[in-house]
Amino acid sequence: MKKIGAIILTTVLTAALVAGCGNNTDNNKAANGGNSTAETIKIGMDVELSGGQASFGDSALKGAKLAVKEINDAGGVLGKQIELIEADNASKSEEATRAAQKLITTNKVVAIIGSTTSTNTLGIVPVAEEKGIPLVSSSATNPKVTVDERTGKLNEWVFRASFIDPFQGQVMANYATDTLKAKTAVIYTDTSSDYSKGLQTFFKETFLKNGGTILSEESYQQKDSDFKAVLTRIKESNPDVIYLPGYYEEVGKILKQAREMGITVPFMGGDGWDSPQLAEIAGADALNNTFMSNHYSPEDSAPEVKSFVDAFKAANGDLVPDGMAALGYDAVKLVVDGITRADSTDPTKLRDALAATKDLQLATGKITMNETHDPVKAAVVLKFVDGKQAFEAKVNP
Amino acid sequence: MEYFIQQLINGISVGSIYALIALGYTMVYGIIKLINFAHGDVFMVGSFIGLFSAKYFASVGFPPVIVLILSLVISMTVSALLGITIERLAYKPLRRASRIAVLITAIGVSFLLEYTGVYLLGPQAKGFPEIINKHQFQLFGSSVQVDSNQMMTLGTTVVLMIILQYIVHRTKIGKAMRAVSFDMEAAQLMGINVDRTISATFAIGSALAAAAGVIFGMTYNAVDPMMGVLPGLKAFVAAVLGGIGSIPGALVGGLLLGTVETEISSLGYSSWRDGVAFAILILILIFKPSGLFGKNVREKV
Numbered sequence: 001m002k003k004i005g006a007i008i009l010t011t012v013l014t015a016a017l018v019a020g021c022g023n024n025t026d027n028n029k030a031a032n033g034g035n036s037t038a039e040t041i042k043i044g045m046d047v048e049l050s051g052g053q054a055s056f057g058d059s060a061l062k063g064a065k066l067a068v069k070e071i072n073d074a075g076g077v078l079g080k081q082i083e084l085i086e087a088d089n090a091s092k093s094e095e096a097t098r099a100a101q102k103l104i105t106t107n108k109v110v111a112i113i114g115s116t117t118s119t120n121t122l123g124i125v126p127v128a129e130e131k132g133i134p135l136v137s138s139s140a141t142n143p144k145v146t147v148d149e150r151t152g153k154l155n156e157w158v159f160r161a162s163f164i165d166p167f168q169g170q171v172m173a174n175y176a177t178d179t180l181k182a183k184t185a186v187i188y189t190d191t192s193s194d195y196s197k198g199l200q201t202f203f204k205e206t207f208l209k210n211g212g213t214i215l216s217e218e219s220y221q222q223k224d225s226d227f228k229a230v231l232t233r234i235k236e237s238n239p240d241v242i243y244l245p246g247y248y249e250e251v252g253k254i255l256k257q258a259r260e261m262g263i264t265v266p267f268m269g270g271d272g273w274d275s276p277q278l279a280e281i282a283g284a285d286a287l288n289n290t291f292m293s294n295h296y297s298p299e300d301s302a303p304e305v306k307s308f309v310d311a312f313k314a315a316n317g318d319l320v321p322d323g324m325a326a327l328g329y330d331a332v333k334l335v336v337d338g339i340t341r342a343d344s345t346d347p348t349k350l351r352d353a354l355a356a357t358k359d360l361q362l363a364t365g366k367i368t369m370n371e372t373h374d375p376v377k378a379a380v381v382l383k384f385v386d387g388k389q390a391f392e393a394k395v396n397p
Numbered sequence: 398m399e400y401f402i403q404q405l406i407n408g409i410s411v412g413s414i415y416a417l418i419a420l421g422y423t424m425v426y427g428i429i430k431l432i433n434f435a436h437g438d439v440f441m442v443g444s445f446i447g448l449f450s451a452k453y454f455a456s457v458g459f460p461p462v463i464v465l466i467l468s469l470v471i472s473m474t475v476s477a478l479l480g481i482t483i484e485r486l487a488y489k490p491l492r493r494a495s496r497i498a499v500l501i502t503a504i505g506v507s508f509l510l511e512y513t514g515v516y517l518l519g520p521q522a523k524g525f526p527e528i529i530n531k532h533q534f535q536l537f538g539s540s541v542q543v544d545s546n547q548m549m550t551l552g553t554t555v556v557l558m559i560i561l562q563y564i565v566h567r568t569k570i571g572k573a574m575r576a577v578s579f580d581m582e583a584a585q586l587m588g589i590n591v592d593r594t595i596s597a598t599f600a601i602g603s604a605l606a607a608a609a610g611v612i613f614g615m616t617y618n619a620v621d622p623m624m625g626v627l628p629g630l631k632a633f634v635a636a637v638l639g640g641i642g643s644i645p646g647a648l649v650g651g652l653l654l655g656t657v658e659t660e661i662s663s664l665g666y667s668s669w670r671d672g673v674a675f676a677i678l679i680l681i682l683i684f685k686p687s688g689l690f691g692k693n694v695r696e697k698v
Contacts, residue, residue, distance in 0.1 A: 050515050050520035052522075055521050216665065218667060219668050223623075223626075223627050225613075226411045228407040228410070229658075229659040229662035229667070230662050230667050232400065233663055233665065236400060249619065252522075252618075253617055253618065260533065261542060262533075277521060277522055277523075277524070280524035281522060281524050281619045283524075283618070
């Protein structure tokens with residue numbers, strides 16, 4: 001008898017809880033709708049301000065702040081000022097989810113600019129989809145951020161300001177074959193990162209198609225610090241190039257240890273290398289003969305790049321903006337352009353406006369949103385000279 | 398064959414760092430039966446103090462060897478004081494509390510140190526100078542490489558282990574430590590100053606962590622406020638593997654763990670590395686629950 005009582009009680013409580021939740025969601029929607037009468041337009045920024053990828057989040061935030069300042073100085077949008085609300089996701093996917101929930105329910109933001117890395121952005125995607133708030137990742141480059149991997153369905157509320165991994169992997173594989181004349185390659189991936197695995201897949205695909213051979217595929221995990229075991233293995237197989245699509249902290253250590261061990265072949269990577277910390281950890285010598293693909297180069301002479309670089313330097317004490325900063329800046333401009341064209345902060349209208357973005361000139365190039373919410377835009381290949389990124393080539397899609 | 402020897406050297410160099418951290422773990426456990434989870438974070442603090450003093454002394458223009466010695470001494474001293482402070486403030490009030498309460502406090506202290514580090518220094522990794530330039534030594538006709546840093550790490554670990562053994566077994570304070578470890582109340586009745594003995598234990602343990610921190614920084618050239626978490630955990634495993642409480646056990650456990658991890662990576666199963674290392678730990682604990690060197694229960698120091 002007692003047992004049945006307990007079951008009934010549980011059922012009732014659960015039902016109450018579910019009903020409670022339902023009500024909450026309704027309240028949120030109402031509150032979001034009511035935002036159009038608020039004083040400012042709030043945009044949430046869910047990025048890595050601590051943890052292993054903090055350098056990315058920090059840069060993206062600086063870029064975003066500059067964009068907000070420029071827009072507000074020019075009179076804001078729809079006659080209102082933009083307010084950027086920061087939330088730290090500690091470089092963890094689950095924290096990114098929590099931060100997004102807080103931004104939507106507590107801060108009532110109209111859109112989220114979110115995480116610089118694919119793994120952390122994937123933590124926000126379900127929240128954005130469920131609550132119906134547009135999410136624009138500044139630099140998540142993995143395809144599955146905007147398209148669900150299993151069902152192949154488009155994540156309606158998710159957008160990005162960057163190009164995607166297939167393009168980045170493809171650019172570097174072609175660069176390896178055409179410019180570096182490489183016939184054999186080893187790929188050394190960060191297995192704890194969706195981003196790294198994405199680049200690996202597409203580099204491999206293109207490199208094989210170009211007639212190259214992949215000698216082996218090795219892996220490490222974030223926060224590893226000794227890579228000599230695997231590097232000794234790679235040294236034995238003696239490849240023409242090593243593709244290292246990881247993040248700067250481990251990449252720096254890997255490059256340093258590899259050069260110490262006498263591995264002199266070129267290393268190549270993606271935008272995960274883009275941090276001033278890379279040169280500090282690896283040292284300028286270890287960075288010789290290394291190449292990375294990126295979203296933009298501060299040395300690019302195009303006028304939109306120059307004006308962004310000058311404004312960023314003026315606002316941040318002569319600091320040269322990296323790719324993450326440029327994309328953070330672009331993400332804000334993308335959202336604001338959407339709000340302007342939608343002529344409203346209504347989430348559905350904003351979403352449709354973002355999807356219809358066409359030939360929008362941003363700091364990292366002219367973008368047009370394709371049917372999978374991925375911008376079509378150019379990439380650059382950078383080469384390290386004396387520990388600094390030097391512009392090598394610009395590649396159009 | 399050369400490939401195997403090269404990987405063995407790689408493994409020993411990883412293992413000696415684990416061993417160096419494990420020494421402090423095992424010593425504190427040996428005396429007051431506390432798994433000091435904040436140990437990995439004292440290691441981090443030591444590393445940062447080493448970084449700042451190395452940068453300062455290098456900028457003053459001291460020769461590299463002096464810079465290294467001064468940074469080591471300063472970092473070990475400050476960390477020893479930090480260790481004493483942590484013990485006084487966090488663990489001493491709980492000396493009569495249940496062991497789980499102290500354990501949770503230790504985890505709390507660990508978080509406190511980590512996030513104070515994030516608050517003060519920022520979360521990003523900072524480059525660590527090499528201090529003394531690495532030299533590569535070629536063996537067997539240049540097919541096997543050892544660098545000076547790897548040799549220094551192993552050397553330091555062995556020397557510190559011997560010093561620690563000496564302190565614990567041959568000095569008066571060591572005798573007091575062993576007495577406290579054996580029976581705290583009886584030791585007090587015999588006129589041993591228990592508080593001072595425990596403070597000394599924490600001071601030595603923390604100084605060892607700081608030395609490990611400086612050497613870690615010199616080897617891997619990057620330090621950040623969360624750097625203590627993973628090596629701390631690995632060192633804990635090494636200590637348990639060797640028999641927690643046993644000083645030679647920490648060395649053997651560390652070297653074993655480092656070598657096993659490296660060999661697995663070298664066979665091309667790098668994603669299995671931690672899994673296999675922990676499987677070996679489980680197997681050893683099934684057949685020898687007190688770890689490899691944990692049999693002499695009487696001298697848990």
